[in-house]
Amino acid sequence: MGGDAVASLAAQVAELAAxxxxxxxPPDAEIVVAQxxxxxxxxxxxxxxxxxxGRWQAVPWVKQGILLAFRVGRIVRMGEEGLIPFFDKHTxxxxxxxLGDGVRIVPGGSSVRxxxxxxxxxxxxxxxxxxxxxxxxxxxxxxxxxxxxxxxxIGARVHLSAAAQIGGVLEPINASPVVIEDEVVVGGNCGVxxxxxxxxxAVLGAGVVLTRGTPVYDLVKETVYRGTADTPLExxxxxxxxxxxxxxxxxxxxDQGVAIQTPVIVKYRDGKTDLATALEGWLR
Numbered sequence: 001m002g003g004d005a006v007a008s009l010a011a012q013v014a015e016l017a018a019x020x021x022x023x024x025x026p027p028d029a030e031i032v033v034a035q036x037x038x039x040x041x042x043x044x045x046x047x048x049x050x051x052x053x054g055r056w057q058a059v060p061w062v063k064q065g066i067l068l069a070f071r072v073g074r075i076v077r078m079g080e081e082g083l084i085p086f087f088d089k090h091t092x093x094x095x096x097x098x099l100g101d102g103v104r105i106v107p108g109g110s111s112v113r114x115x116x117x118x119x120x121x122x123x124x125x126x127x128x129x130x131x132x133x134x135x136x137x138x139x140x141x142x143x144x145x146x147x148x149x150x151x152x153x154i155g156a157r158v159h160l161s162a163a164a165q166i167g168g169v170l171e172p173i174n175a176s177p178v179v180i181e182d183e184v185v186v187g188g189n190c191g192v193x194x195x196x197x198x199x200x201x202a203v204l205g206a207g208v209v210l211t212r213g214t215p216v217y218d219l220v221k222e223t224v225y226r227g228t229a230d231t232p233l234e235x236x237x238x239x240x241x242x243x244x245x246x247x248x249x250x251x252x253x254x255d256q257g258v259a260i261q262t263p264v265i266v267k268y269r270d271g272k273t274d275l276a277t278a279l280e281g282w283l284r
Contacts, residue, residue: 006045009035013065029072033091036065037115040133041095046117047133047151048177056153056197056232060173063151066115066133067170092132116148119156131168137182155182155200167193176232196227199237201269207243208263210235217244218265238269 012032019025039045040062047062073089086094095114097103103118108126112118115132121139130136130148137156142148146160149168160166164186169177176195180186184198187206192198194212210216212227216235227233235241244264248254 009039009065010061013061013068016068017064025068025072029068030091033065033069033072036062037069037091037132040066040115041117043117043119043135046135046153048135048153048179056176056179058151058169058174058176063133063170063173066150067173069115069132133170133177134168143188149178151177153177153179155180155184157183158186159184160186161188161190161206163189165191165193167191169195181237194227195232197232197234199235199239201238202235203240203269204235204263205240205242208241209243209261210263214263216241216263216265217246220265220268236265236268239265240267240269241265 009032013036016025016029016032036045040047045062046059047066048056048058050056069091070089073091075087076090078086078088078093093114095112095116097105101118102120103122103124105124106126110124110126110128112124112130113132116130116134116136118130118136119138122136123141125142125144128142128144128146130142131150133151134148134154136142136148136154137158139157140154140160142160143162143164145163147165148154148160149166150170152166152168154160154166158180166180167178169175178192178195179197180192181198181200183201185203186192187204187208189207190204191209193210196210196212198204198210210233212233214233216225216233218225218239225234225236241263244262245259246262248258248260
């Protein structure tokens with residue numbers, strides 16, 4: 001999408017978003033929303049972008065446009081005749097795919113919302129859900145019961161294992177969405193939330209939970225990674241992370257021997273690492 005076209009669409013979104021809550025929007029609002037959703041769905045626009053230093057940042061006007069889609073939408077009945085109906089905003093229905101999209105969607109109750117980009121070669125195992133504004137790179141597998149939240153950015157050749165939850169971040173509009181970079185393995189029942197960035201080729205063992213307030217202890221480099229109010233939690237490239245715990249050091253909790261869940265980096269990937277064996281060894 002050319003720079004002038006992007007600037008024009010961004011200006012239209014900003015103008016519509018400036019209307020006060022409850023005010024009627026002009027008739028062309030639906031057209032602007034439809035253009036934005038189409039560009040997101042084809043990968044021409046993204047809700048987050050990476051700068052030259054590798055930092056991920058939200059594209060606020062894109063997220064503003066997604067919020068407009070819900071504001072403009074009215075509740076309608078959706079779904080094929082004879083099946084269980086759905087009732088949702090008419091501006092954000094379920095996305096329809098063709099063979100030409102090159103996406104494999106196995107039967108069994110999966111759903112992808114319009115305005116989500118799935119690259120050719122993505123595999124969707126049932127049931128799974130991808131929300132509006134999400135971007136999923138080529139060769140990625142979204143396994144059963146996995147969620148890709150609104151505006152989440154998933155790289156190429158990622159494996160989101162069964163029941164993995166990748167949180168969505170729509171508001172505030174300047175808040176960076178969750179980012180999973182290329183060739184990351186996200187284990188079963190993992191949760192990645194609040195704008196966390198998982199750098200390329202990292203491995204999250206089953207059950208790891210990451211949020212902005214979660215400290216990650218690196219046993220290899222003997223350091224602790226934390227997010228702040230202004231910066232996301234970042235898991236380093238190639239890190240192998242497993243669920244761990246740390247003792248409460250004082251007070252009644254210490255007296256009772258209470259420990260708090262925390263993710264732990266136990267090693268870094270290399271070409272000689274058998275990931276399954278390495279994880280099993282640490283977890284045992």
